[in-house]
Amino acid sequence: MKKVSSWVWGAASLVYAFLYLPLAIVVVFSFNDSALNAEWVGFTFKWYQMLLHDDVMLEAALHTLLIGLVTCVVSTVLGTLAGFAMYKWRLRLLPALVLTPIAIPEILMGVSLLIFFVMLNMTLGLVSITLSHIAFCIGFVAIVVRSRLQGMDESLVEAARDLGAGPVTAFRAITLPLIMPGIIAGALMAFTLSIDDFVISFFTAGVGSNTLPLEIYSRVKVPMKLNPEVNAISSLLMLLTLSLILIVSKVAPSALRSE
């Protein structure tokens, strides 16, 4: 194999720096003893302590977690069914409905769901946010599960059927364990997408039902009002996602591979 030239290495390292420096700065400033995110003054934990007593932020975090968990469970079940159906049969409507929400800009789904919920006279809040999150997470789970099924050796299922297993038994004993890493990856993706989502929540959340991203948005939106607490909660969120990924890479290493 040909060696990669040194200038490619140099350019690539610069791009990696571009990817990581901004996040590193957020974390560093979360320990900075100054309300301005501008200059390093000294080390402190006070923003994290303030966070512990910030009821609004804590409530938003609780909402986010709740929405994320329900979204994760429901969209994993529905997405796995969709992925399986798309692998097994030649369908027309289902793939279109599964893939379009992923392909279009999020804002379009956000505004159409806003009109829909208002027309139904539904109070906007945690329920409407959760229903919307499920709708856009199904597709991501379905794609991961389907690609896992495509990589599976179909003859194993046939062998089980030849040995007398019914379709349900064959699915439970052979297919399900084989595609489990895909399902776990899909579930993790759904959970992360849900707790990360800003745009769709922005349109489908009513007054007083803030999620963490919405709360962060409203705090950084006010110009010139500096808020190192946001740095602290951001750092904690990064830690959470990082540990989730580490856990999955230990439990189901193949789930993280991108095929």
Place this chain on the structure above:
Amino acid sequence: MKSKSLAKWLISGPPLLYLVLFFAIPSLIMAFAAFRFPGDYGGLLPLTAANPDTGATELLINFGNWRDFLTLENFQRFFEEPIYFELFVKSFWYAGLTTVICIVLAYPLAWLIARSPKKTRDLLVLLVILPFWSNFLIRVYAWMIILGPQSYFSRSLNYLLGLVGIEPVSLLFSQFAVIVGLVYVHLPFMVLPLYANLEKHDMALLDAAQDLGANAWQRFWKVTWPLSLPGVWAGTALVFIPALGMFAIPDLLGGTNSMMIGNLIKQQYLDSRDWPFGSVLSIMLTLTVLLLAALAGWAGSRGKDKR
């Protein structure tokens, strides 16, 4: 076989039902809203009303009076006032510039990953995806800090500009900041398809080109670049389309003159509460996106034929 079609319905039924209810129907309602009038207090002019005597819901619209409820005015407004078209053009320019910068930045990275030994390759890919797993708003907020007027970056830049006699610049709340934010958020979507493509290239082609006397520059433009076009197109679709509909980045990093289509849509729905016109803008954005997706698919398949 009967049980087979039953199984088919049992498995594909639940997700299908959910997506019809929470995706297809809302989209159709939005499309229909583009032909309606705004309500007195924002939103939409109602088509139904409760009967004061019975309390039952009654349809107000009928064959005689439908012109009072349905209109093409909203579309007319879009096509007659040039500012809306200009806003689309500006959003295209932002998304296009973002895409080009992403290609330039993603290329060395994707090349390095594709040429690395198998073990390091997985790690390098993970390092590209990892920032993408952190919250979108955090990534935007990070740039608010870096580009802020008091930041180390802004101050050193303005110091350097001062040395060569240029007026200090304000980086945050500018078009520059919007482009930086758009590039930062979308870069992984360009790296991954490009890497997937570059990985498959046959290195013997480059050796052959070198033996025939091509220099590094020629080898890139005559061999690698044309072969990588399907990857570039896939990445372009993944970067350009979401960048086009973005509203949070111009909202947080941009100034008054860096509004995009997404900001106008948001404004119509939440601030001026003119839902019909907001729906017209959404339909126009949808049509644009569908057209672009079809174009990207066509360009991608053409690239494959050439091979």
